[in-house]
Amino acid sequence: MAELQLKGVEKTYGNGFKAVHGINLDVQEGEFMVLVGPSGCAKSTTLRMIAGLETVTGGEIRIGDNVVNDLVPGKRGIAMVFQNYALYPHMKVRRNLGFGLQLRGKPKDEIATATGEVSEILEIEKLLDRLPKQLSGGQAQRVAVGRALIKHPDVFLFDEPLSNLDAKLRAAMRVRITDLHKRLKAEGRPATVVYVTHDQVEAMTMGDRICVMKDGHIMQVADPVTLYERPANAFVAGFIGMPEMNLVPVVLTRGLGAQVTLDGQTIDAGDELARRLYCQDGPVTLGIRPQHLGVVPAGSPNSLTGTVTNIEFMGHEVNLHAKVGNAAFVAVVPSEAFDRATQRGDKVGLTVSGGHAHVFDVSSGENVSLRGQLN
Amino acid sequence: MAAITDIPVRKGSEPPTAIxxxxxxxxxxxxILRYSLLTIVGLIMIYPLIWLVGASFKTNAEMFSSAGFWPKNPTISGYIEGWQTSTPYTFGRFFVNTMWIIIPKTIGTAISxxxxxxxxxxxxxPGKKFLFMTVIATLLLPNVVTRIPQYLLFRDIGWLDSFLPLWVPSALAGDAFFVFMVIQFLRAIPRDMEEAARVDGATTLQTLIYIVVPMLMPALISVCLFQFMWTMNDFLGPLIYISSVEKYPVSLALKLSIDTTEAFAWNQILxxxxxxxxxxxxxxxxxxxxFIEGISSGGVKG
Structure with a gap:
């Protein structure tokens, strides 16, 4: 196992399009790092550069002590699990697993022992004599993981490995992969993992740390809790969390507390927020998670009055959509606390608890309400 | 009036209604109409072949006396005498020569x-687009155009009256049609498997041999089949380059029996x-x- 370092890594394609803009990332030995971001954010390109399947046009990739920029994939000490499994269709599972070792010239008995060991870990012993086309999606994915595992690589790379599975199987495989990572750590051979996904649930549940990417830039690298509670910018704040964070343009004025004005209505978001701020008064973006937005009767003190635009009953909770002027809000209210008589078009009051609110700079999107909270 | 979908589904035991x-x-x-038509058209198309087989068992005298394919006095003398030929060699020799041309040519084609x-x-x-256009351009070029320059080239090298002019162009991927067909097939195959092989440590050649070729097999079988059949039927190539009778393939040998005999022994030829x-x-x-898998998935997918 080894540490993985990306220093100023860039990718510019032949047509001049720059996909990756000098990113820096350190993945510690044995760490489970998730690269997450929307489509086209270059997370897969970054992974493929680490794998050696894409050339690096700038910067340096290190695995352990070696700069691997110019090494072929087979010499980098990596193993990769592909989105479409990429099992060799004409080889039985046994040979699929052992092919990498066979290419390295390992003796047959050693390959057989390794195959047996890996198939036992992944519970695929009964599938060894099947062809890939005779496997279900989940089985094929386990074989693909096995093919990576058998090589004892320095770094494991996963490229959206669960996106072809149905929701139930995906949840099961998620647990299986994290369990495997923990098990290897417990056995004293920790696995360094880089895992690409666009699914924030996978990112939040699997990663030791998460690297959020957008348009070839890293927006933030942090553990899941930090990412959720202290997003570095409006993009991360909006990307992580379901439903996504309410981000609305307001005017900020600081007096005794932090007053925010929206659509001619002013409320006090409290001292606690005011103490965290390091920005000028004026237009800012207010960020508040739907779970932290209070719903009170219209006209209640210190609340913004809005109009209900939609009500989604989710079972244990209700998503209430409301508009204050042109700004759209979503509030998540526990079912039992929700007033069932509420209809579309009704007026409601929305309260902002300053302890959970964030303020973002309008132009840079930077979170300017992290004073005293930064680690 | 009730629509067809309104008619209730009847159980098997009940008698069918008038509708x-x-x-x-x-x-x-x-x-009945469709199958009759298909059978008639099919028979018309295959009749010459049936007649050929039937006529090969007729005597020379009977050959042109009736258009029917069934021989009145079946004989295998055509086969026996035809096999002997009017040359010092039997037809077996010509079959061996044909295989000597076909097998290396087919293998060479598949590999190249x-x-x-x-x-x-x-x-x-660099220059990939231009080179690819050149390959496709040769595909569109009539064979006849290149015959004379090729002949002169092979004459200068001293390859006339040998199988080399028939083997070498194919072994150097001279058959643009096959190159194009395999490219189309390859484009339909996802690259993931090859990338997985590279991550597994395979070199480019190992990836080709262990991963790509097995996946290409249907296309390669089609290529070999086409090359086999076309070379078997090729008359002009051997006619131009081969002059010794001992090196003649079957296609030339058949013509030989027409040339050398005054009264053609048609039953032998057939x-x-x-x-x-x-x-x-x-x-x-x-x-x-x-074969079907190879040619059908070549162009449709991807």
Whole structure:
């Protein structure tokens, strides 16, 4: 196992399009790092550069002590699990697993022992004599993981490995992969993992740390809790969390507390927020998670009055959509606390608890309400 | 009036209604008409072949006396005498010569086309577009145009009256059609498996041999089949480059029996034609399944 370092890594394609803009990332030995971001954010390109399947046009990739920029994939000490499994269709599972070792010239008995060991870990012993086309999606994915595992690589790379599975199987495989990572750590051979996904649930549940990417830039690298509670910018704040964070343009004025004005209505978001701020008064973006937005009767003190635009009953909770002027809000209210008589078009009051609110700079999107909270 | 979907589904035991009977009769009439038409057209198309086989068992005198294919006095003398030929060699020699041309040519084609197609389909290199256009341009070029320059070239190298002019162009991926066919097939195959092999530590050549070639097999079988059949039937190539009778393939040998005999022994010629058809047919039926798979998935997918 080894540490993985990306220093100023860039990718510019032949047509001049720059996909990756000098990113820096350190993945510690044995760490489970998730690269997450929307489509086209270059997370897969970054992974493929680490794998050696894409050339690096700038910067340096290190695995352990070696700069691997110019090494072929087979010499980098990596193993990769592909989105479409990429099992060799004409080889039985046994040979699929052992092919990498066979290419390295390992003796047959050693390959057989390794195959047996890996198939036992992944519970695929009964599938060894099947062809890939005779496997279900989940089985094929386990074989693909096995093919990576058998090589004892320095770094494991996963490229959206669960996106072809149905929701139930995906949840099961998620647990299986994290369990495997923990098990290897417990056995004293920790696995360094880089895992690409666009699914924030996978990112939040699997990663030791998460690297959020957008348009070839890293927006933030942090553990899941930090990412959720202290997003570095409006993009991360909006990307992580379901439903996504309410981000609305307001005017900020600081007096005794932090007053925010929206659509001619002013409320006090409290001292606690005011103490965290390091920005000028004026237009800012207010960020508040739907779970932290209070719903009170219209006209209640210190609340913004809005109009209900939609009500989604989710079972244990209700998503209430409301508009204050042109700004759209979503509030998540526990079912039992929700007033069932509420209809579309009704007026409601929305309260902002300053302890959970964030303020973002309008132009840079930077979170300017992290004073005293930064680690 | 009730629509068809409104008619309740009847259980098998109940007698069919008048409407159902009418539909069944209509379907039956339509089937009879279609199959009769297909059978007639099919027979018209295959009749010359049936006649050829039948006539090969006729005597020379009976050959032109009736258009029927069934011989009145079946004889295998056409086969026996035809096999002997009017040359010092038997037809067996000509079959061996044909195989001597076909087998290296087919193997050479399969290998060279795979290498060239893999290069075009999977790698970026300077001048790729221009080179690919050149390959496609040769595909559109009539064969006749290149005959004379090729002949002069091979004459200067000193390859005339040998099999080399027939082997070498194919072994250097000279058959652009096959290159194009394999490229199309390769484009339909996702690259993931090759990337997985590279991550597993395979070199480019190992990836080609262990991963790409097995996946290309249906296309390669089609390539080999086409090359086999076309070379078996090729008359002009051997006619131009081969002058010694001892090196003649079957296609030239058949013509030879027409040339040298004053009164043509048609039954012998037809008997040998039947034998000449056999290898192509046998190979085709053996590889039919892969052949269809190869040519159909080449262009449709991707």
């Amino acid at each position: 159902e009977l009418k539909h069944r009769r209509k379907a039956l009439r339509s089937s 086309c795979t290498l060239v197609a893999y290069g075009f389909a999977r790698f970026e290199f 008997a040998m034609s039947v034998l000449a058809l056999a290898p192509s047919l046998i190979v085709f039926f053996m590889a039919q399944k892969y």
